[in-house]
Amino acid sequence: MSEHILPDRRRVKAEPDAVQHYTQRKPAKHRAEMALVARAFPALPPGSRALDAPCGAGRLSQWLATRGLRVSALDLGVAAVAHTRALLGADDAEVLEGDVFHLPWEDRAFQAVVCFRLLHHFEDRARRRALVREMARVCDGYLLVSYLSPWSFTGLKRRLRAALGGRRHRQNHTPLSELVADLKAEGFQLDRDLAQRRFFHSLHLARFVRKSR
Ligand SMILES: C[S@@+](CC[C@H](N)C(=O)[O-])C[C@H]1O[C@@H](n2cnc3c(N)ncnc32)[C@H](O)[C@@H]1O
Structure with missing residues (x-):
């Protein structure tokens, strides 16, 4: 379990409007x-x-359920949890209100774990490391983490704009090497790194796999 980290409430989908x-x-x-x-x-x-x-508004949970997987989902936002529960029909899906830094599952509980569109909200390296560590703890197979690559047209454009004194982008870019190092320490290796469009879009989804299974 990671050290105690207070969640940033501005990022939490607690209200139905935010989910909508x-x-x-x-x-x-x-x-x-x-x-x-x-x-x-x-x-x-x-x-x-x-x-x-x-899970946010549950779009990935819903997609996972259509693949015949036993889905568990978690979000700190009350409205996000209610929305995802309604979407999944809740009979065989577990949708919990909780903090990603303190997941309420035992070690290696899941064959796959996906953390989509969260890591880039954290400017602090220690927080990003704590996040992927906690995801790795509950994962026995594949761990998928999205990140914003600094080596993309969009990423370079944002950094150039900030360097020239323009608006600083709220989202943080992370080199893949950082994720690889942090997850290697947890016993995972990089399996794939995919982008919407390589070198253009900054959103990537890296897939890691546990080495000792
Ligand atoms: C940008 S949304 C992404 C949701 C989903 N993965 C998707 O791609 O549709 C980020 C979500 O993270 C949730 N969130 C932020 N901090 C959190 C935390 N510490 N623990 C759990 N959820 C958190 C927010 O409530 C929000 O629903």
Whole structure:
């Protein structure tokens, strides 16, 4: 379990409006992100356990459920949890309110764990390390983590703008080498690194696999 880290409440989808807003993102962007998840996700036997954390409005949880996986989902936002529960029909899905830094599951509980669109919110390296460590703790197989690559047209453009005194982008770019090092320490190795469009989009989804299984 990671050291105690207080969540940043500004990032939490506690209100129904925030969840509604997220479900109304640009359809093309949503489709491209889900296509990235579909490309990166491993083929697992039906009934395998998969964790989606944080689940937000539940779009990944819903997709995982359609693959025959036993889905668990978690988010700190009350409204996000309610929305995901309703979406999944809740009979055989476990959707919990909780903090990604303190996951309420035992070690190696899941065959796959996905953490999509959260890491880039953390500017502090120690927080990013604590996040991936906690995800790794509950993962017995594949761990998928999204990050914003600094080596993309969009990433370079944002950094140049900030260097020239323009608006600093709120989202943080992370080199893949940082994730590889932090997850190597937890017994994982990089299996794949996929981007929506390499060298153009900064959003990547890295897939790691536990070495000792
Ligand atoms: C950008 S959304 C991404 C949701 C989902 N993965 C997706 O791609 O649709 C980020 C989510 O992280 C949740 N969140 C932020 N900090 C959290 C924390 N410490 N623990 C659990 N959830 C958190 C927010 O409530 C929000 O629903």
